[in-house]
Amino acid sequence: MTSFLLNQWRARPGGPQDPTPFMRSLGDASTTNRDKELIVKTFDDWEILTCTWFEVADYLSTIERLSEDKSFCERQRAALLASKVAYSLGDYPGALQLVLGADELFSLHARPAHAEYGPQDELYVNKIIEQAVDTYKQANRDGATIDARLQKLVDRIFDLNMEAKEYRYVVGLALDTRRLDQIERAVKASDEPANLLSETVSKVLGSQLDRAFRSRVLDVLLRLFSELAEPDFVSMCQCLIKLEKPGDVADILNRLVKNKDGELLAYQISFDLYENATQQFIQQIEKALALEATKPPSTPTPSAGAVTPTPPAEDEASSSTSTEDSPAGSLESSANTSGASSGSIPPDVLNALRRILRGEETIKHHMQFLIKNNHTDMLILKNIKDSVRMACTHNATVIANGLMHVGTTCDDFLRDNLEWISKATNWNKFNAVATLGLIHRGHEANALKLLDPYLPKGEADQFGYKEGGSLYAYGLIHANHGSDAAIDYLQKQLAGATTAAVRHGACLGLGVAALGSHSEPVYSQLREALYQDDAVVGEAAGTAMGLVMAASLDNNAFREMVQYISDTAHDKIQRGLRTGLSLLAYGRMEEVEPWVSELLEAKSSAILRQTAVCMLAMAYAGSGKADVVRRLLAKVAADPNQDVKRFAVIAVGFVLSK
Known part of the structure; x- marks a missing residue:
């Protein structure tokens, strides 16, 4: 009888209207479960719900109770129906929580658009996926406990994109949700893993990821690169710069230059290193190469922890083909078969590498270009x-x-x-x-x-x-x-x-x-100049100390400089130290937060609060992080000191500079 009434109601002229009798039946104890199941199934259809959701919404609590009733066979469909009603009400977090109870009944494949009502199901499915990913992402970042049902839904979203071979989307989603396992899964499933890895490196280096997670991602990418038959050494070195591993970069250069086919690639990497790495990083590479050059001829053995490419297949045909197609990728294979990798780096090659790493070649060509193109x-x-x-x-x-x-x-x-x-x-x-x-x-x-x-x-x-x-x-x-x-x-x-x-x-x-050389002797001499407590000299020394130790996050330097801000009576010295301290934090993002929190607590010292704001500017420069911008704007609104307000506004520009 209920089935007949529902069909009659659906077929009435003007479409289904006033679902109140059926909704009341859902909450009536005298209505059989079979009838309730028919009603829920009927209303779980956008053709019905589009016209009636605003009336069905009055009985949302009734539908929710059914979704929680374990004796009700269609409780998952009731949860799905309740989710659609909550979605129609604009309660997206509530819609997500309800849809988790629907489990597999919630399909990630939207139904075709209705001729009269349009793509309602597609809009609903997309919104739930968006809400699920955002909720999962936030919980992951906050370290909160994640609902097992939400975990399962997110895994289904990953599976759907893997089936569609949308590997780039999977990588992007994995970075957003901090799922390193999915990055690895996408790369291994891809037909072009090297290209996908290189693109992922570029994405990671240009992203707003915090440094700790970024380092974990880069470690995974390095491992995946090393498993390839033909690694992208340029991308690997970009990872190693961010991971601050000069020894591993030196190991790669060493292996490349000992093979005739890898020499040019080593030079190209050296040019990139000069453009992107700090003086300290390059100096450590030079020391490692110089040490290698003094070793007696022998078969090289990989250093502990060094990143080395996995040799390609050992059969002769495969090896020869790989060597012709990609010299860099088959480096180890060709080196092992020819013996070219034995012994130290040739002196002329080592000298060329040093000139490039020291910037002599780059500077020379830049000067020639600027002289010829001076307009x-x-x-x-x-x-x-x-x-x-x-x-x-x-x-x-x-x-x-x-x-x-x-x-x-x-x-x-x-x-x-x-x-x-x-x-x-x-x-x-x-x-x-x-x-x-x-x-x-x-x-x-x-x-x-x-x-x-x-x-x-x-x-x-x-x-x-x-x-x-x-x-x-x-x-x-x-x-x-x-x-x-x-x-x-x-x-x-x-x-x-x-x-x-x-x-x-x-x-x-x-x-x-x-x-950026982090030279202790230079820093010590500048510190001595600072301690003379001369306003003119101290201003320059405070700034220079920060320049030398730029991006080092050196705790001793921080303590000494902060202490002297409090000890000195010279405004100029305080201003110089403010600049120097902010340079210590350059590019270090969330790692600088303990220092910033400490300085912001200095209620009686405006110069220390200014320093905290400047440190935020330098630590997050170019990151575009919205939460940092919000914090800076809060300082603009709330801090009583005009200079703190001024630097907070300037800092917003630094954070959004890209």
């Missing part, structure tokens, strides 16, 4: 110069000239306007000489000769602005590429300086030349 409009500078009437705009014009001619070695504007330039006084004179470092950046071979008229010789003048500017210029010429000779020269000049301006320039020069 600076000198008329703009001339017009600005002719309209300058104040010392401030004079200084700005000189700095603008330096920025316009970075690396071009074109100092015509300065030479043609010597009389005008000579009007610079005090710190403007310092800046005018320092711009030579910008203009001649990379011109390292002739750096001392170029700056000879300005460098300290004998007794400096009373203030030493010109000499200080020249030392800063010398550091800028060697920026992020400080050779031992350059660092040693600047250290000697700092030790022998007699005026504050000269020490200021020497500190800044050391900072930019030893950028």
Whole structure:
């Protein structure tokens, strides 16, 4: 009888309306389970529900009780029906919780669109999948306990995409939900695992993943690369840079250069390393290669923990084919068969590698390019110069000239306007000489000769602005590429300086030349300069300490610098240390949170709160993390200090800089 009534009701003119009698029957104890099952089955259809959900919603609690009744055979369908009603009400978390009770009855394959009501089922299924993934992702990130039913649903979503061979989507979803097992599964199932791995590396390196999880992902990717017959060594080295494993990079370069077919690839990787790795990282690679070069000829054995490619199939035909098609990939196979990998690195190859790693080749070619493609409009500078009437705009014009001619070695504007330039006084004179470092950046071979008229010789003048500017210029010429000779020269000049301006320039020069080198001797000398408690010298020393230890997250440096902010009475020194401390945190993302929390708690010290905000800016620079932006905006709204507000706004720009 119930079946007949339902059919009559569905077929009435104008479509199904007023489902109240049937809904009341669901809650009536006198209604048989068989009848209730028929009603639930009938309403689990968008053709019915689209017209009646707003009335069915009044009985949602009744349907939910049925879904929890273990004696009710269609309890899973009741859960699915309840989920659809909750979805129609806009309660997406509730809809997800209800659909988990439907288990396999919830199909990930949407039904075809209805001619009259459209793709209602597709919209519903997509929304539930989206909600499930978001909920799972958040629970995973928060370390919360995950409902086993939700886990099963997410696994079904992965299975669906694996069946459709949407491996790139699987990888993206796995990164979002932190499922390393699914990344591995997708790569192994792919027809082009090498391409998928390389794309995944690019995705990971450009993503907003926190460092701890990113390191775990990169470890998995490295292992998968090493299992390939033809690994992508370039991508592997990108992973190793982020994992801070210079020894493994050196091992890869060593294996490549000992094979004639891998030599060019080793050079290409070395160029990439100079562009992307810190000075400290490259110096460690150089030391490892130098150590390898001194070893007596022997069959190499992989170092513990080193990443090595798995050799391809051992049959002769396969080996020869692989060698012709991809020299780098079949490196170990060809090396083992020919004996080419035995012995040390050839001296000429080692020297070439060193030149590339040290940036000598890159700098030379960059300079040649910039010299040939210098299209600076000198008329703009001339017009600005002719309209300058104040010392401030004079200084700005000189700095603008330096920025316009970075690396071009074109100092015509300065030479043609010597009389005008000579009007610079005090710190403007310092800046005018320092711009030579910008203009001649990379011109390292002739750096001392170029700056000879300005460098300290004998007794400096009373203030030493010109000499200080020249030392800063010398550091800028060697920026992020400080050779031992350059660092040693600047250290000697700092030790022998007699005026504050000269020490200021020497500190800044050391900072930019030893950028990211994490050199303890340089850091110690800068710390000594800081402890002299001279405002001018201390400002430069505080900044330079951060430059030298950039991205190191060195706890000792942090403690010393924070303590001195509290100890000194000089605003300039505090500002320099604020910059230096923020550089310690560069790119370290969530690892810097304990420091930031500690500094933000300094209610009585605005400079420490400013430092915390600047550390967030540098730690998350370019990450685009929305939660960090929200925290910074909260500081803009709530902090009582205007400088903290100002730096928080600036920090938002750094975080969103890409």
